[in-house]
Amino acid sequence: MSENPESKWFGEKPVEAEDKTGMVHGVFSNVADKYDIMNDLMSGGIHRLWKDRFIRMIRPRQGLRYLDVAGGTGDIAFRIRQKIGKKADIxxxxxxxxxxxxxxxxxxxxxxxxxxxxxxxxxxxxxFEDNSFDVYTIAFGLRNVTRIDNALKEAYRVLKPGGRFFCLEFSKVRNPLLSKGYDVYSSFVIPKIGKVVAGDRDSYQYLIESIRKHPGQRELQQRLQRAGFKNATFSNLSAGIACIHSGLKV
Ligand SMILES: C[S@@+](CC[C@H](N)C(=O)[O-])C[C@H]1O[C@@H](n2cnc3c(N)ncnc32)[C@H](O)[C@@H]1O
Incomplete structure (x- = not known):
């Protein structure tokens, strides 16, 4: 497997790697104000349950330094703050x-x-400096990164020895019937909601295509291992629509 194969794709469109990050930045600049309401509409609120599960796996506690990469409008950081209280370091x-x-x-x-x-x-x-954080989280961010392998190496670098990595991301549905239904919903319904609610069909078209292009469970696990993480493992949510990957820096 070569490194960073996703760097030449913006959703399902071939692009030059050096253009991709700017295009992703453009998408999120455009959708920012409608991002939270769109998440609820597109997922029927299920993203909240996935994020709650993610936090239960992380088991936040006082005294650790948390880094939430692709933290966006704060859903993960706020949940960690909620669990730990005012002394949280996020x-x-x-x-x-x-x-x-x-x-x-x-x-x-x-x-x-x-x-x-x-x-x-x-x-x-x-x-950030090497060995700075105890916990690295990234939720629905990794599939937008131009070079995933580089991002995993960076995660490893900034974690302290003993630090833990957690990624929540869309993944591959294994059940063929569910997969077909999910495909139809995401291809036809989500870009339409994007157009009506956010006035931006193209950004939501990209978001759907980026889900299809994102590596499946096993491939991402292998890429975590290649970045140096031990105990790299994953846990499916909603039959693999989403998935939590985790790993340990020793
Ligand atoms: C789908 S949002 C997820 C936001 C939040 N984590 C959540 O779960 O609601 C993806 C976020 O990834 C950010 N992002 C995309 N590429 C990135 C990169 N290379 N480095 C850091 N953040 C990135 C975007 O700006 C956006 O805020």
Missing amino acids: TLCDLTENMLRVGRDRAINKGWINDFDWITGNAETLP
């Missing part, structure tokens, strides 16, 4: 300022604005 890092702006507004509404570090940055070249 950094969000995201490529797109507009997504972080929406996240900061949400944090203000919760009275939590000073409880997080908000950093603009790329998962492939994280602006």
Whole structure:
């Protein structure tokens, strides 16, 4: 398996690797203001249950440093903060300022604005020192990264020895009947909702295509191992529509 095969694809369109990150940035700049409502509409609220499950697997506790990469509007960071309380040490890092702006507004509404570090940055070249964090999370972010293998190596670099990696992402549905139904729903319904609610069919078309292009469970597990993670494993959610991968830096 060659490294970073996804770098030449923007959804299902072939692109030059050096153009892709800018295109992804454009998508999330456009959808930021409608991102949260669209998540609920597209998934019927199920993304909340997946994120709750993700947090239960992480088992957040006080005294550890958390880094939420592709943290966007804050769903994962807020859940960690909710579990730990005011003493939580959480950094969000995201490529797109507009997504972080929406996240900061949400944090203000919760009275939590000073409880997080908000950093603009790329998962492939994280602006943090080696061995800095105890827990690295990335939720629905990895499939948008131009070079996934580079991002996994960066995750490994910034984690402390003993640090844990957790990724929540769409994955491959194994049941053929469910897979067909899911395909029809995502191909025809989601871009239409995107057009009506967010006035942006193309961005939601990309988001659906990026799900289809994202590596399946086993491939991502192998790529985690190749990046150096031990105990790389995965757990399917909703028959594989989504999946949690985890790994350990020793
Ligand atoms: C689908 S949103 C997920 C947001 C949030 N984690 C959640 O679960 O709701 C994907 C996020 O990934 C960010 N992103 C895309 N490529 C990135 C990269 N190379 N580095 C960091 N963040 C990236 C986008 O800006 C966007 O905020």
